[in-house]
Amino acid sequence: MSSLAELPHLGPASQQALSRAGITSVEQLRRLGSVAAYAQARRSGARVSLNLLWALEAALTGLHWQEVARLHRTSLLLALDEHERQPHREPGRRRR
Secondary structure (H helix, E strand, C coil), rough: CCCHHHHCCCCHHHHEEEEEEECCCCHHHHHHHHHHHHHHHCCCCCCHHHHHHHHHHHHCCCCCHHHHHHHCCHHHHHHHHHHHHHCCCCCCCCCC
């Protein structure tokens, strides 16, 4: 599976938000993880809600997005908060 369209729980609007953020393959999404991918989509200017975060986690874990929202909401929000506190570097740039 390499196309985002093949993942469950990711409709056209979600795929468009990810594409705007430069995430165009399942491999990229898996490498980033749901939290970083959501943050990247939000930083890209795409209009996203937390439902995208639940959907991304659901697509990666195979759980239903509502189950993710119910069972993993707090841990995902804490991970997002932690991710947002980390300095972000531009793709391709190395830290010195």
